[in-house]
Amino acid sequence: xxxxxxxxxxxxxxxxxxxxxxxxxxxxxxxxxxxxxxxxxxxxxxxxxxxxxxxxxxxxxxxxxxxxxxxxxxxxxxxxxxxxxxxxxxxxxxxxxxxxxxxxxxxxxxxxxxxxxxxxxxxxxxxxxxxxxxxxxxxxxxxxxxxxxxxxxxxxxxxxxxxxxxxxxxxxxxxxxxxxxxxxxxxxxxxxxxxxxxxxxxxxxxxxxxxxxxxxxxxxxxxxxxxxxxxxxxxxxxxxxxxxxxxxxxxxxxxxxxxxxxxxxxxxxxxxxxxxxxxxxxxxxxxxxxxxxxxxxxxxxxxxxxxx
Amino acid sequence: xxxxxxxxxxxxxxxxxxxxxxxxxxxxxxxxxxxxxxxxxxxxxxxxxxxxxxxxxxxxxxxxxxxxxxxxxxxxxxxxxxxxxxxxxxxxxxxxxxxxxxxxxxxxxxxxxxxxxxxxxxxxxxxxxxxxxxxxxxxxxxxxxxxxxxxxxxxxxxxxxxxxxxxxxxxxxxxxxxxxxxxxxxxxxxxxxxxxxxxxxxxxxxxxxxxxxxxxxxxxxxxxxxxxxxxxxxxxxxxxxxxxxxxxxxxxxxxx
Ligand SMILES: Nc1ncnc2c1ncn2[C@@H]1O[C@H](COP(=O)(O)OP(=O)(O)OP(=O)(O)O)[C@@H](O)[C@H]1O
Ligand SMILES: [Mg+2]
Numbered sequence: 326x327x328x329x330x331x332x333x334x335x336x337x338x339x340x341x342x343x344x345x346x347x348x349x350x351x352x353x354x355x356x357x358x359x360x361x362x363x364x365x366x367x368x369x370x371x372x373x374x375x376x377x378x379x380x381x382x383x384x385x386x387x388x389x390x391x392x393x394x395x396x397x398x399x400x401x402x403x404x405x406x407x408x409x410x411x412x413x414x415x416x417x418x419x420x421x422x423x424x425x426x427x428x429x430x431x432x433x434x435x436x437x438x439x440x441x442x443x444x445x446x447x448x449x450x451x452x453x454x455x456x457x458x459x460x461x462x463x464x465x466x467x468x469x470x471x472x473x474x475x476x477x478x479x480x481x482x483x484x485x486x487x488x489x490x491x492x493x494x495x496x497x498x499x500x501x502x503x504x505x506x507x508x509x510x511x512x513x514x515x516x517x518x519x520x521x522x523x524x525x526x527x528x529x530x531x532x533x534x535x536x537x538x539x540x541x542x543x544x545x546x547x548x549x550x551x552x553x554x555x556x557x558x559x560x561x562x563x564x565x566x567x568x569x570x571x572x573x574x575x576x577x578x579x580x581x582x583x584x585x586x587x588x589x590x591x592x593x594x595x596x597x598x599x600x601x602x603x604x605x606x607x608x609x610x611x612x613x614x615x616x617x618x619x620x621x622x623x624x625x626x627x628x629x630x631x632x633x
Numbered sequence: 634x635x636x637x638x639x640x641x642x643x644x645x646x647x648x649x650x651x652x653x654x655x656x657x658x659x660x661x662x663x664x665x666x667x668x669x670x671x672x673x674x675x676x677x678x679x680x681x682x683x684x685x686x687x688x689x690x691x692x693x694x695x696x697x698x699x700x701x702x703x704x705x706x707x708x709x710x711x712x713x714x715x716x717x718x719x720x721x722x723x724x725x726x727x728x729x730x731x732x733x734x735x736x737x738x739x740x741x742x743x744x745x746x747x748x749x750x751x752x753x754x755x756x757x758x759x760x761x762x763x764x765x766x767x768x769x770x771x772x773x774x775x776x777x778x779x780x781x782x783x784x785x786x787x788x789x790x791x792x793x794x795x796x797x798x799x800x801x802x803x804x805x806x807x808x809x810x811x812x813x814x815x816x817x818x819x820x821x822x823x824x825x826x827x828x829x830x831x832x833x834x835x836x837x838x839x840x841x842x843x844x845x846x847x848x849x850x851x852x853x854x855x856x857x858x859x860x861x862x863x864x865x866x867x868x869x870x871x872x873x874x875x876x877x878x879x880x881x882x883x884x885x886x887x888x889x
Contacts, residue, residue: 493748500736500752501745504725511723513707515740516796
C-alpha cells in the first residue's frame with residue numbers, strides 16, 4: 326500500500342515537468358532538494374533520536390563545495406558536484422566526532438555552534454566564499470542547463486538517495502539505530518559501539534544534506550552565507566515535523582508542503598513569514614504526528630463512524 | 634585447576650564522599666551460580682556496574698577468564714563473552730519481541746554495520762529458538778514495551794543469551810515479581826544456565842530465591858564483602874545473621 330503510493334508519486338513526478346511552466350519546474354527542483362535534505366535530517370531525528378540544530382552546516386557546505394571547487398578551484402562542474410557530498414561528509418566527521426559524545430540539548434547546542442562557526446567563515450573569508458555576496462553564476466551549461474533536464478537529474482539523484490536511506494533504516498544498521506534511539510544503555514550491552522554508530526549516522530546524514538545543497542545550488546545558480554545561518558537549520562526541522570518524523574516519507578511530504586506554502590504565501594503578502602508561522606503552528610497542533618499521520622487519523626475516523 | 638571465570642581484586646568505587654565499594658575481592662569458578670546479597674544500598678548494583686564497564690572503578694582490577702578487562706567499555710566486554718541484565722528492566726520497548734532478539738544477535742556478532750540487507754531476514758530462526766527457550770514463543774510479534782513485567786524480564790534474558798555469553802550478570806532478575814513468579818523465573822535461569830554451561834552471578838533480595846538456587850553466596854554490606862561461601866556456611870555465619878538476615882526477615886514481613 327505504502328510502496329504503491331510511493332510508486333504513484335514517482336510516476337507523477339516523471340510526468341510533472343511536461344505540465345509545468347519554467348517557474349514551477351524550479352519550484353519542483355527545490356522540493357526535490359529539500360525533500361532529500363529533510364529526509365537526511367530525519368535519519369538523525371526520527372530514526373537516531375538526535376536533534377541536530379546545525380544540519381544546515383552540511384547543506385551549506387555541499388553548496389559552497391560545488392561552487393568553490395567549480396568556480397574557484399577550476400574543477401569541472403561534474404567533478405565539483407560529485408565532490409560536494411564527500412566534502413560535506415568530511416566536515417560531518419569532524420563536527421560529529423566532537424558532538425556525538427553529548428546527547429539531547431548539549432548535542433543540539435554543539436551542532437548549532439559548529440554551524441555558526443561555518444556561517445562566520447562564509448561571511449568573513451571573502452576571497453574564498455565571496456563573503457556577503459556569496460557565489461553566483463552557478464547555472465550549469467550544456468544539457469543540464471535545460472530546466473527539464475536538470476529536473477530529471479535532481480529527481481534521479483534525490484530519489485536514489487532517499488532510496489538508499491530507506492534501505493539503511495531497514496538494514497541491521499537501521500535496527501541498531503532504532504534500538505539506540507530507545508535504549509542506548511541496553512544496546513551497548515549487546516556489543517554495539519553506540520558512539521560510533523551515532524557518528525556514522527551523523528556522517529551519512531551530513532553527506533546526503535551536502536548532496537541536497539549542491540543540487541539546490543546548481544538549480545538556483547548561487548549560494549549565499551544565509552544558507553549556513555541558524556534559520557536554515559530550522560527549515561528541515563519544520564519540514565520533518567510537519568510531514569511526520571515517525572513516517573519514512575513524512576519529511577518528503579513536509580518539504581513539498583513547506584516549499585509550496587512559502588511560494589504561495591510570499592506571493593500574496595510581505596508578512597509571509599508570519600502567515601507561514603501561523604499555518605505551520607495550526608498544522609502541527611492539529612496533527613501531532615504530522616501530515617502523514619493524517620491518513621491514519623482519517624482511517625480511524627471512518628472505522629469509528631462505520632462501527633457506531 | 635581451571636582458570637576462574639571471574640576474578641575481582643581490590644575493587645573500590647567512590648561517589649563523592651560515599652565509599653560505595655571498598656576493596657572487594659571475589660572469585661567465581663566456572664559453572665557457579667553465585668548470589669550477591671546485601672541490604673538496600675549495600676553496593677550490589679554498583680558492583681555490577683563497575684565490573685561491567687558502566688562505571689569506572691577508583692581502584693582494583695577485574696579479570697575475566699584470566700584476562701584483564703578493567704576499564705573495557707561495555708560493548709567490548711560484551712563481545713568478549715559477558716552479558717548482563719539491569720535491575721530496572723531494560724528492553725527495546727518500541728521494537729517487536731523478535732526484533733529485540735534479532736538486534737541483540739546482530740550486535741554481538743558485529744553485524745550492525747551492514748547497511749543494505751533487510752534486517753528482518755537476519756537470524757529470525759535463532760531468535761525464535763531463544764524466545765522459545767525463555768517461554769516467549771507466543772509473543773514474537775508483540776511490541777516489547779507492551780509485555781507484562783515478568784515477560785520483559787524473560788525477554789531481557791533472551792537478549793542476554795543471544796550472544797552465547799560465558800558469564801551472565803543478572804541484577805535482581807526477579808525484582809517486581811510476585812513470590813511465585815520469582816521462584817519460577819529463577820528456576821528458569823538456573824535450568825538454562827545448566828543446559829548451556831553458563832556461569833551466573835546475580836543479586837537478589839528474596840532469601841527463598843537465593844537459597845533455592847545459589848551454589849555460592851557473597852554478602853555485601855556497606856560496600857564491603859562481609860562473608861562468602863556455600864549457602865549453609867553463609868546462613869550459619871553469625872555476623873551475617875546479625876546485619877543482614879535479621880533485616881531481611883523484617884523486610885519480607887513488611888512486603889507481604
Ligand atoms: N550514580 C551514583 N551516584 C551517587 N551515588 C550512588 C550512585 N549509584 C549508587 N549510589 C549510592 O551507592 C550506594 C550503593 O548503591 P547500589 O545501588 O549499588 O546499592 P544496591 O545494593 O544495589 O541496592 P538495592 O538493593 O537497593 O538495589 C547507595 O548508597 C547509593 O545511594
Ligand atoms: Mg541494586
